[in-house]
Amino acid sequence: MPEKLRLGIFKFASCDGCQLSLLNAEEELLELAELVEFAHFPEASSRIESGPYDLVLIEGSISTPEDLDRIQQIRRQTDTLVTIGACATAGGIQALRNGANHDEFMKLVYPHPEYVQSLATSTPISNHVSVDFELRGCPVDTGQLLQIISDKLHHRKFSVPDHSVCRDCKLQNIVCVSVARGIPCLGPLTQAGCGAICPRFHRGCYGCFGPCHQTNTDGLTDWLIKDGHSSSQLIPLFLNVNAEAPEFARTAAQLIRQDSAEGESDE
């Protein structure tokens, strides 16, 4: 029996949902435990082992001064570091504070903001340390998560499909919610991996797996605006869990500019 893979799972600013995606792999967990030593997984076990780790999965974004140190310490003890989920990969929903007035937000949310140590930005892990692979999604897909662990176990190159959500809709007989119902959908711009779960339930994709490689956000927003949607309606589509993904951030900023220009011309 080869030595078990030492796995560490660490949490930064996040909701724990991506770690739950691993615990949701109920059928595979026992088999996984045969192959992997869960050396650091506080969400699942109070037994905590120190590093070094063969594989570390990072959930969450960097949002406090303490995070800045902790991520460096983890990286130093880690052979292969994989970020899991939109927070760790793109800053998460909490990155909406980036560029806004952080102090004002603090005052609005906390009665005593002076007790809270928080950075003015929420940033992806890759802004701070080198990352070997990024797994997208809010939350990540259990199948992709298991695949990454298996890839590391068997020394395979990390790889996940890079096509859009649309292909997954079509493969599963899901009728396009955008064409047949007029629901704005980010599916054509968004990387697959979720199994097209939102369109399957007749709602538009909200882009939780982040932009596809070479995505054309302008192509979609131009069409939707021509189709009668206003800029202000489209802004929330992009200001979501992947708001800091560069293509979505640029598009949101552009829509905000258009919206304020429209507002001025109305007056």
Next chain:
Amino acid sequence: MNDFQYFRMDQFPDFLRQLMHSGYRVIAPTIDQEAIVYAEIQSIDDMPRGYTDEQKPGYYRLQHTGNQRFFDYAVGPHSWKRYLFPPLQLISTSIKSQDGWTFEEHVDEGESYAFLGVRACELAAMRIQDRVFLEGAYVDKNYQNRRKASFIVAVNCAVPSANCFCTSMNTGPKCKSGFDIALTELSDGFLMEIGSSLGNEMVTPLGFPTATEEQLSESESVSDHATEQIKKTMDTTDLRNRLIGQLEHSHWQDVANRCLSCTNCTMVCPTCFCSHVEEVPDLNQERVDRRKSWDSCFNPGFSKLHGTPVRNDTRSRYRQWLTHKLATWHDQFGESGCVGCGRCITWCPVGIDLTVEVAALCEEEP
């Protein structure tokens, strides 16, 4: 000359029962997710009745007409390739044992499907995929089995959509060959054309009468009326050479500015046949499934060779798709790869209309 018979609307269930009693699972239009899609039916009550569809570039809406007609709509998001060339196929499995690896090939013997409601453009699409999968050095046995096991009940279009242009591609709206039975919905029943000996065997026990001259002429007027309603056109004159002569046209970039490279057009196209094969291991790497699934030339990874995609932007990917479909398909298979069904226009989430793009691309640049 094929044999023409007639049955009344109230005999439609008898026709369907005959298909089922002959051992076929009947796949027909049904309503699901606010669209007309192909799925298995048990009775004619499972089929849409009194519905039509409104189609425009990037737009599809189902509409209730309130009449009692079965086939007053054009093609929807599905095509029959879903059944003949399924989107996900398990090709083989490798299992590790103490003696080494064993390899097991999965053969699809072909489900006995009766496809009810196949339109003329879809018959043309089946012929095109037959050429791709069956004619040539490499025969796809699973496709062959599925195709052989299928029984085709075609329907002549009565109400085309605004995105139909089969008349330009010379594929419709009337079914000419490639079916076992072809139906035309008349005011009080169906004209039934028998197109094969298999079709003849199927309907003989039903004892339907030979069609009258009036019924034949009513059927002709249904098809004539459908033809008149088709307004979209594509000029196919020397199209192969005209497109190949425009590979550096600035309009390719104009399309690329709008195209999302999302693959929808290729997924809904009834002739697009690309797939990719991947090995999917289990956690222990003791069982590996080899899976084949639909792929698209719009996926960046599709043209990946030694590390980087050959077609690394949407401009070159759109150009590849359109020139293959309409130009180099002729070189490869001796015909166009487009049947004029209009699905790529309707189901494009940003309404890109290939007939409009082709017209622009064929205009000389100043």
